[in-house]
Amino acid sequence: MISTTNNNQSNQHLNIPFQIKPWAVFLWLAIWQIASQWIGEPILLVSPIMVIKRLFELILTSSFWYSILFSLSRIATGFFCGVLTGSLLAVLSYRYKYILELLTPLILITKTIPVASFIILVLIWVSSKNLSILISFIMVLPIIYTNVFSGIASTDKELLEMAQVFSLSSWKKIRYIYLSQILPFFQSACSLSLGLCWKAGIAAEVIGIPADSIGEKLYNAKIYIDTADLFAWTIVIIIISIFFEKLISTLLNLLVERLERIS
């Protein structure tokens, strides 16, 4: 089993090296502006100023907000379903060996099959409207499953023996021993899968073209070679993705704090 974390300090090591510095952002924007002016063809490379102008035009339309709501609600649904199912299956796999054996090939296959294959296959089964729910779910499930399983498997055996000697209730064991061990793995898995499910969810929408989705807007931008639209929507996707990830990570940090500071 591959896990994305193996210690309690996983949060710290994920956050520290990847801080965005304003000077770096401005430098890249300047390079982008210079490059677009040098090329001189907005269809090939639109300038950042034009993209921001287009973004402000889009913000004022109701369809912009509807598209965001459409895609966000579906991708978030897929994400939460994947988190719940992945966690539940991990617990069951740890508890029952035959469930682990049964799921292992499925999880490994899910991890290796390209997203595009999944999207085309799933399009045959479900309507394009709900495609991104299923694709996000498929992306999140194996990551959460593998990490939560690793977290449970790495639970301190000595603490479990202590719990056995003191006849701690199952609730106390889960609450104070298992959760404490699993949460760093869970946090790391959520952070990793959030980024993936956004990318895959939007890719699914671009292929499935459900009406009023962000994917449809990107597809239209491609058809009409509207580079400003393409960049504007890409910025929107990045902002929502960061916002969603920050929201989930803040909620998880609050949960961890609450769980670990009981006195």
Place this chain on the structure above:
Amino acid sequence: MERSLYIEHLYKSYHNQPVLTDLCCQIPQGKVTAITAPSGSGKTTLIRILLGLEEPDYGVLNGFKNLKKSAVFQEDRLCENLTALANIRLTSISQNKSYLISAMEQIGLYDCWQKPVHELSGGMKRRIAILRALLADYDLLILDEPFKGLDPATKEIVIKDTKKRSMGKTILFVTHDELELSLMNPSQILTL
């Protein structure tokens, strides 16, 4: 007549290496029994069997089955991310915060109840592990080198507190230390 717990003809081996061979002994209830033996003589194995963490190969444990047990292990075995108080509360009969804080203060644990255990020193962790065992609901208290790592002055305070809190309970106490032996004043000493 004094009631006792009996260990009869206990055998345990790992990978065909015998660790306990035909061990027989009697542990008087309500008293302190000390176990002393050189390293590798099977003390920890015996304790694990008595705590129900391992099964003996052969032998009978008489009177142990329905006993509520509490223990101080060789390791602290504390939930590192929980506060000192939360660790004690986990097993304690009393959930009264001020009572538990006062119990901590009696063994020199001042102003640390709200700190996560991973922020505390080794000696403080040891005392929390001891207090956790003492405040639990138990009939048999098993102490596996519980005072190891404490300085002599703290050791004396903690042993006095241990004796006070466990008065009238059955205690099985493993040690190599002469000072600990004299302070705990066991009713019998078993040598493996």
